[in-house]
Structure formats: C-alpha cells, structure tokens
Amino acid sequence: MSQEKEVVDSTTTQKTRRKKVTSVPSSEYKMHLDTTIAIDAYHQRFYVASQAAYLMEQRLERCLMHRDKLLRDRAAAIIKTLNQAVDSNLTDLENYKLTLVQVISEVGNERGDKYELLTYSTPRDMTIENRTYFATRMCVGLETLDLVVKYLDVCRHYSLVPLPEILETQSTADKRMRGIFSTIIRHGETMKRLEIEYAKKKAVRDDKPVSDSAIEND
Numbered sequence: 001m002s003q004e005k006e007v008v009d010s011t012t013t014q015k016t017r018r019k020k021v022t023s024v025p026s027s028e029y030k031m032h033l034d035t036t037i038a039i040d041a042y043h044q045r046f047y048v049a050s051q052a053a054y055l056m057e058q059r060l061e062r063c064l065m066h067r068d069k070l071l072r073d074r075a076a077a078i079i080k081t082l083n084q085a086v087d088s089n090l091t092d093l094e095n096y097k098l099t100l101v102q103v104i105s106e107v108g109n110e111r112g113d114k115y116e117l118l119t120y121s122t123p124r125d126m127t128i129e130n131r132t133y134f135a136t137r138m139c140v141g142l143e144t145l146d147l148v149v150k151y152l153d154v155c156r157h158y159s160l161v162p163l164p165e166i167l168e169t170q171s172t173a174d175k176r177m178r179g180i181f182s183t184i185i186r187h188g189e190t191m192k193r194l195e196i197e198y199a200k201k202k203a204v205r206d207d208k209p210v211s212d213s214a215i216e217n218d
C-alpha cells in the first residue's frame with residue numbers, strides 16, 4: 001500500500017512541476033512556441049535546400065565532362081558566375097552545407113544532446129535552454145543561406161536542370177526563410193528571458209544548491 005501511495009504522490013508531483021515550468025504569460029509562451037516551430041521549419045528547409053544544391057553540383061560536374069560542347073560551356077559559365085558570387089571561392093559553397101551540422105554539433109557539445117543531420121530530432125524535442133541556444137546559433141546561418149539562394153538562382157537562370165524541386169526550394173528559401181530568421185531574431189530576447197526564468201525555477205526545484213549556500217553563509 002505504501003509503495004502504491006508513493007507512486008501516486010510522485011506522479012502528482014511530477015505533473016505539478018510540469019505546470020510550474022510552463023506557467024509563463026500565455027502571449028510570451030505562444031511566442032516561444034511560434035519561434036520553436038519557426039526553427040523547426042528552417043531546420044527542415046535548410047536540409048532540403050542543401051540536398052537540392054548538392055544535386056546541382058553533381059550535375060554541374062557531370063556537365064563539365066559532357067560530350068556536347070554547348071553543355072560544357074554552359075556549365076563552365078555557371079561555375080564562373082558562382083565563383084564571382086562567392087568572391088572567387090567555391091569552398092564557401094561547401095561551408096553552407098556544413099553550417100547546420102556545425103550548429104547541431106555545438107548544441108550537442110554545449111548542452112549534452114546530439115542531433116544528427118540525416119536522422120535529426122526536431123527542436124520541439126529540445127529543452128527550453130537548448131531551443132534558445134539553437135535559435136541563437138542558427139542566426140549565423142543567415143549569411144550562408146544567402147549563398148544557397150544565390151546558388152539556386154544562378155542555376156535556375158541558366159536552366160541547366162529544370163527540376164521542380166529545385167525551383168520550389170529556391171522560391172521557398174527566398175520568400176519564407178528570411179521570415180523565419182526575423183521571427184527568431186525578434187523573439188530572441190523573450191526566449192533568453194524564458195531561459196533565465198526556467199533556470200531559476202529549476203534551481204528552486206532542485207533546492208540543494210540553495211540550501212547548501214545558505215548553510216555556508218550562516
């Protein structure tokens with residue numbers, strides 16, 4: 001009987017704690033959820049864009065070795081344009097493909113959680129601290145995102161590969177991703193404050209560090 005009572009009590013306590021953690025003003029919490037969804041959308045669309053650009057790079061490499069001189073010249077013209085677009089440094093095109101991996105890796109190193117590019121968990125699965133950190137670090141991808149848009153735009157201009165996915169990805173990146181970034185930046189301060197409040201509540205809930213410091217002060 002006593003064991004059953006303990007289980008019920010612990011379950012009740014756990015439910016109560018969950019309510020306390022999320023008891024922030026509804027408007028701010030909705031902002032937080034909206035930002036989380038925005039990060040999630042960016043996460044998925046960045047992956048789609050990087051995959052699309054990777055396919056385009058592969059196609060360009062094959063075209064450079066094609067028997068048709070016209071196709072070789074067209075591919076060479078695209079490569080030249082891309083060189084100019086990224087300050088004559090094609091390694092920048094590789095950097096944007098690694099940006100998301102680096103951000104996820106940093107989150108893992110700082111917060112102790114791992115998120116893989118191909119089998120990733122959505123930011124909704126992260127803690128509040130991780131979501132805030134992830135949003136902050138994700139902002140560094142804005143510059144590399146411009147490379148993605150520019151890359152796909154150049155390929156579309158030359159009509160090298162008329163793939164619907166490529167055109168849709170370029171349109172998506174151009175019209176929606178900047179809105180996602182503005183959401184993250186606009187709500188950055190709110191998310192930071194939520195993180196601080198959550199940390200304080202967690203410290204009070206754990207209670208051990210507080211009681212130890214109080215004893216030392218006495």
